[in-house]
Amino acid sequence: xxxxFEYNEPLFRPPSEALSLILQLxxxxxxxxxxxxxxxxxKNFTVRKEDDILNEIKYISNFDNDIRKIFxxxxxxxxxxxxxxIKILKQLNESFPHLRRVSAYALPKxxxxxxxxxxxxxxxxxxxxxxxxxxxxxxELLHLINKGETYSxxxxxxxxxxxxxxxTSVMFINGIGGKKYSSRHAVNSALLVNEIxxxxxxxxxxxxxxxxxxxxxxxxxxxxxxxxxxxxxxLKLFILNTNLxxxxxxxxxxxxxxxxxGVLSRDKEKxxxxxxxxxxxxxxxxxxxxxxxxx
Ligand code: SF4
Numbered sequence: 001x002x003x004x005f006e007y008n009e010p011l012f013r014p015p016s017e018a019l020s021l022i023l024q025l026x027x028x029x030x031x032x033x034x035x036x037x038x039x040x041x042x043k044n045f046t047v048r049k050e051d052d053i054l055n056e057i058k059y060i061s062n063f064d065n066d067i068r069k070i071f072x073x074x075x076x077x078x079x080x081x082x083x084x085x086i087k088i089l090k091q092l093n094e095s096f097p098h099l100r101r102v103s104a105y106a107l108p109k110x111x112x113x114x115x116x117x118x119x120x121x122x123x124x125x126x127x128x129x130x131x132x133x134x135x136x137x138x139x140e141l142l143h144l145i146n147k148g149e150t151y152s153x154x155x156x157x158x159x160x161x162x163x164x165x166x167x168t169s170v171m172f173i174n175g176i177g178g179k180k181y182s183s184r185h186a187v188n189s190a191l192l193v194n195e196i197x198x199x200x201x202x203x204x205x206x207x208x209x210x211x212x213x214x215x216x217x218x219x220x221x222x223x224x225x226x227x228x229x230x231x232x233x234x235l236k237l238f239i240l241n242t243n244l245x246x247x248x249x250x251x252x253x254x255x256x257x258x259x260x261x262g263v264l265s266r267d268k269e270k271x272x273x274x275x276x277x278x279x280x281x282x283x284x285x286x287x288x289x290x291x292x293x294x295x
Pocket of ligand 1: 029031032037039040
């Protein structure tokens with residue numbers, strides 16, 4: 001049998017899935033219109049053939065059936081029908097008896113489109129975590145960056161997942177609103193995460209893989225980027241406005257200047273203090289250099 005296992009690149013996964021098996025169910029992102037995102041702009045969205053995926057799973061299990069964590073790629077595997085996802089999850093459980101967690105990127109609208117019963121079935125079949133780029137909690141900004149979601153659609157989709165037992169890991173983009181929207185972006189994003197109480201919360205810093213001019217052409221407002229200090233101030237305002245009970249916070253994505261971690265709200269003061277140092281006495285800290293930010 002020839003090796004059927006070949007990724008369609010570029011391939012992305014969250015930092016916390018570094019040790020997981022990555023299994024591509026789709027190629028690209030079904031939305032693919034967010035004006036800040038270049039992840040899948042080289043790919044036309046395609047759903048991979050079910051038989052190819054099932055054969056791939058069986059093939060991998062011949063070599064390693066001790067896999068514990070699996071991430072379903074690409075952009076938003078949750079756009080697939082529940083029946084197809086269940087078939088794939090069943091095969092994963094059969095092939096990998098020690099499997100503990102299956103995760104995927106998801107859009108709130110994909111979660112909302114599924115019934116409560118479907119989400120519960122997915123959770124019972126092993127889908128334990130979805131990663132959601134909430135990006136911002138500010139409706140005007142979400143519209144301007146063409147996210148295709150609002151504050152309330154995001155909250156509704158995520159609460160629905162939680163009610164079904166599926167945990168969420170949500171991402172906030174530091175700097176996405178530039179100078180003009182910085183404060184309201186920070187405050188409204190905090191209100192959104194307060195409402196959903198995610199298990200995990202992480203931050204990315206807005207980046208420009210094809211340059212600032214290319215980015216400016218893709219967005220519909222006069223964007224003035226934040227400098228490093230302003231990014232820390234925005235992040236501080238965001239954290240100050242959070243009211244979380246037990247959310248694991250990380251800024252471990254390569255785009256961040258300063259890796260932060262803690263549990264919110266327990267470590268809120270510590271994180272704010274650290275960000276104060278970053279703003280007032282930056283010489284006391286080591287920042288990730290531009291070349292190491294992987295951009
Ligand atoms: S939904 Fe996610 S992957 Fe798709 S375009 Fe938007 S940010 Fe990119």
